[in-house]
Amino acid sequence: MSAVLDLFRTQGGRVTVSRRLLLRCLFDRPGHRTADELVTAVRALDPEVHRSTIYRNLDELERLGVIEHVHLGHGPATYHLSTERHGHLVCEHCGTALAVPDGFFDELAGTALTQFGFQIRPRHFAVLGTCAACATDA
Amino acid sequence: MSAVLDLFRTQGGRVTVSRRLLLRCLFDRPGHRTADELVTAVRALDPEVHRSTIYRNLDELERLGVIEHVHLGHGPATYHLSTERHGHLVCEHCGTALAVPDGFFDELAGTALTQFGFQIRPRHFAVLGTCAACATDA
DNA sequence: GTACCTGCAAATCTTTTGCACGACA
């Protein structure tokens, strides 16, 4: 985490209260969090931090490669540390998000590359479908 | 197309001007169109049709299975006839959407099912990445 | 001191909703 603060400094940026708090929230409880959840979390530490500041800092952290955002379905984007890299299967019926290992998309990546010369980045959007539990219900 | 109009009738619905025009636009020029593009297209035929009516009719057509919407990236959803079923690879750099055959995701679907009991519906979100042209540029 | 960051308010963009009127069957 202090490595990230250095990253801000070396890129000509500044280390500020809101950036420190946002990073603390991201590192303290890993996983996917929406911008709104992060606003709540940061404001629990300092109610002065403004929503738009958090959006701006999330953008900045993404530009620096520290975090990524993914879309688990309709609704807001979710942010997570780049170190937690995995794909997602999201059930359209119950909303459950299933984390899948990084290698899950390897076959697909190979096919895309050989057939179309296309390098996929398969984690940005979740793959929707029906989970085992909901399939047996139906 | 008249089959769809019958579908409206048999489901207890009505055939109206705006529904007729929306269907004409969808059938006349196939491919992905955003709601906004469809609003423009329908209004070229009848300027009275309201934006919200088109959204409501798109929902209804999707419920009837006539159309589907997909997300090709950030930005608005795109709608297309269910008969044009194919996945998409969207280049993050140039925005080009590459249509891929329906079988493209078969391997992934098998893996998801055997490993997680999860039935994927892989066409709802595009797969992002870098297309061949942009990869050689970089 | 100065460039960068922030709070604030307001705008943006896409989509949804409540309501009263009008039209299809």
Place this chain on the structure above:
DNA sequence: TGTCGTGCAAAAGATTTGCAGGTAC
């Protein structure tokens, strides 16, 4: 004639932006 669809206006939800003041370095 009764129900369903529509236009309208307004709200909703997520995110972005212009600006003027404040702060890290």
